[in-house]
Amino acid sequence: MDHDLNRLRRAAAADPADAALAARLDRALLRGGAQAEVMKRYHSAYVRPVGFDELAGPDPLERRCGCGRGVRYQPSAAQALATLARGECAAVAREALPQLLVAMAASGQLSSHTGPRRACLRASELPYVDLLTREVPFEVIDLLPANFATTYRALPVERRGRRVLVALAKQSPTVLEDLGFMLDLEFEQVLADPTTVDALIEAYYPAGFGEDLAEMICTA
Numbered sequence: 001m002d003h004d005l006n007r008l009r010r011a012a013a014a015d016p017a018d019a020a021l022a023a024r025l026d027r028a029l030l031r032g033g034a035q036a037e038v039m040k041r042y043h044s045a046y047v048r049p050v051g052f053d054e055l056a057g058p059d060p061l062e063r064r065c066g067c068g069r070g071v072r073y074q075p076s077a078a079q080a081l082a083t084l085a086r087g088e089c090a091a092v093a094r095e096a097l098p099q100l101l102v103a104m105a106a107s108g109q110l111s112s113h114t115g116p117r118r119a120c121l122r123a124s125e126l127p128y129v130d131l132l133t134r135e136v137p138f139e140v141i142d143l144l145p146a147n148f149a150t151t152y153r154a155l156p157v158e159r160r161g162r163r164v165l166v167a168l169a170k171q172s173p174t175v176l177e178d179l180g181f182m183l184d185l186e187f188e189q190v191l192a193d194p195t196t197v198d199a200l201i202e203a204y205y206p207a208g209f210g211e212d213l214a215e216m217i218c219t220a
């Protein structure tokens with residue numbers, strides 16, 4: 001058994017782009033209880049050194065991967081696995097990586113080969129917030145004036161002392177710094193579905209309310 005395993009290891013090392021060979025080695029390692037070695041193989045085949053948060057892109061959950069494709073953030077390991085199985089690049093929270101690598105190895109849909117066009121996996125350090133189930137208190141909403149929320153498409157979701165966690169509907173390299181400078185608080189980004197962020201901004205900050213109020217005060 002060990003002899004066979006070593007022969008497979010050598011063959012896979014000699015031809016790391018051979019997907020069928022890699023899949024055979026992955027299965028043999030899992031059968032032999034060498035789970036840590038399988039995780040390591042999947043990690044080096046899929047996980048890219050540059051994290052999701054460092055990438056630019058059109059919206060907070062969809063960035064340009066660097067491999068020529070897009071990479072989309074997946075809130076769960078199951079969704080990330082399905083994305084990778086379709087051959088698309090995926091990102092997950094860094095703490096979800098170990099669980100995902102186990103699922104990838106066990107799925108039988110992927111293998112740890114390093115052939116061309118294999119999907120990428122990128123880790124994110126930012127927390128993900130499901131805004132459909134999370135209630136945002138009004139005193140947190142009030143931390144951002146309406147014109148700031150609508151201009152920057154930013155929704156505050158939680159306050160921790162001087163730090164305010166904010167969800168963005170549109171990714172911008174300077175928005176956190178700009179808000180921090182103008183409002184004298186520290187803004188930190190959380191990831192959330194941009195469509196929901198926009199809908200909640202519209203719901204929480206009625207259009208024109210600030211301006212009407214200013215006009216009323218001025219003409220009173």
Ligand SMILES: [Zn+2]
Pocket residue numbers: 065066067068069070071089119120
């Ligand atoms: Zn990629």
